[in-house]
Amino acid sequence: MHAHWTPRLATGASIVLATSLLSGSPASAYYAGFFCSEQSAKRANYTWADGSATTTVYYNNHCGRRVNVTLNFITVIGKVVSKCWRTPAGKSHKVWGYSDLNDIAGGC
Numbered sequence: 239m240h241a242h243w244t245p246r247l248a249t250g251a252s253i254v255l256a257t258s259l260l261s262g263s264p265a266s267a268y269y270a271g272f273f274c275s276e277q278s279a280k281r282a283n284y285t286w287a288d289g290s291a292t293t294t295v296y297y298n299n300h301c302g303r304r305v306n307v308t309l310n311f312i313t314v315i316g317k318v319v320s321k322c323w324r325t326p327a328g329k330s331h332k333v334w335g336y337s338d339l340n341d342i343a344g345g346c
Contacts, residue, residue: 270342274301311336322346
């Protein structure tokens with residue numbers, strides 16, 4: 239995630255940095271996943287890559303209901319902008335008007 243701080247994780251959350259198998263260098267794709275509940279093995283999963291003007295976040299929500307997450311973007315002047323997203327059940331994507339997504343946190 240560039241030179242950003244390590245994101246704080248909500249209970250049941252996991253974030254890993256994807257790496258390139260060919261070069262061994264960090265890839266530009268990131269992942270966040272959250273369990274639907276403490277008793278469930280089902281998850282809502284998110285992947286993204288920073289763009290030049292926007293960020294596309296892909297999701298695969300296995301929870302069967304909307305899942306609330308907070309997206310924390312960093313602006314070009316270093317300001318943190320947080321957006322609440324009620325992710326629908328199922329699989330799709332959304333384009334956000336910020337180019338640098340620092341992390342995705344559970345709840346909002």
